Amino acid sequence: MSEECEGDITSRVREIRRQYEGEFDPKEYHATYYHTLDEEVKFFLKCYHDAFNTESLLTGRSPRQRRLLEFGCGPVPVYAAAAAYYTASLTMCEILPKNREELQAWMEGGEEALDWTPFFTYLASLMPPRNGEEVAERLRDVFQLVLPCDLTQREPLSPIRQK
Template sequence: MEQVKYGEDYKTDFQPEEYLQMYYSTLKGAPAEGDMLEASMLFWHEAFNQGHMTGRRLLDIGTGPTIHSVISASNYCDTVYLSDFAPQNRETLRKWLDGSLQHSFKSFFQFVVDKEGKGELPNDREAMLKDKVVGIFPLDLLQAEPLMPSLFPPFDIINSSLCLEAAAQDLASYENMVRRMGRLLKDGGHVVLFGVLGESFYRVGSHSFSCLKISAEQVQDIWKRSGFTIVEWKQKATDAQCDGSVSNFEGFFLMVAQKSR
């Protein structure tokens, strides 16, 4: 039986090209995901479009090799900091930034500009996002200082998608990561978190990667205990067409939380 991958395995066994092919070929995503990808894009649009989150500087934690999670956010901040644990993911992001990445995110940009309804072209929006990216940084939430050796003042907004549950081995490590995220955020700043519920694994190519099987109640309790007020929570159960072949998540959520002042 194949050993499930986690932690340092991401640096050797996680293949960005396979991940993008499996999950982000189009906005409809992989059949095994059902409607999760399109729902997540709508969640982000609605969360940022309300205009409650303001601030110049946004840090995206665990960006991976895909930038879909920061497209909506890019219209509401001046600078975007991308980050990931795996060097090959950071290299994929650099290829997107310099225009050499073969994978296209056009359908994701099209979705956002259509929802915003301002007549913006997807290529123009992508160019705007690239202009706002300050850099692509190594980040490890399992370390006491996740962004070392880089040092930054606290951020106004932290965005993260499908990262914490993939990195945590148990609820204690999940809570430690939440508290480390909190220290990277200014008082009164916001976290926008997208995650899955009840998942123990997901596949990328021939490898299975572990995931912390966590419930909505556990997520909310940990963030509240860590000094945050949950100001928005949206949750949806798994689409019936998901067959469990590449992941076994039971649902997904988007949370907006504000750090106590």
């Protein structure tokens, strides 16, 4: 790829990032896309649940030996919740500080945190006799931290070093 083309791409990526950082609102995102549990989200949650419950690559090790990294989670903890019973620890990564703050607020049980109850209740229905609050608490139990990440960088988790 020519230097000119690389420069154009780099410039465009910077502009998109600037726009995303300036205009994305986690609460508005939740109100627009996660105000109710729709069939599309149910489908994906069931797929995640089934994968963690049945796929040999994911079930071959004891949950005590598994660590999960969710990369680019946005302000949404529900997909990670699908894995909460199948892992010993969960780290989430997100580029936007606003989204990391929303996730942290939910993990800490903040009063202003977004409500994900219908999603956890649906996940619980896939693994009776659990209820939605148990699913949420399990996620909080295995949750470690929310890290900054940026796929446009050579080391997306920099300055974090993975061993």
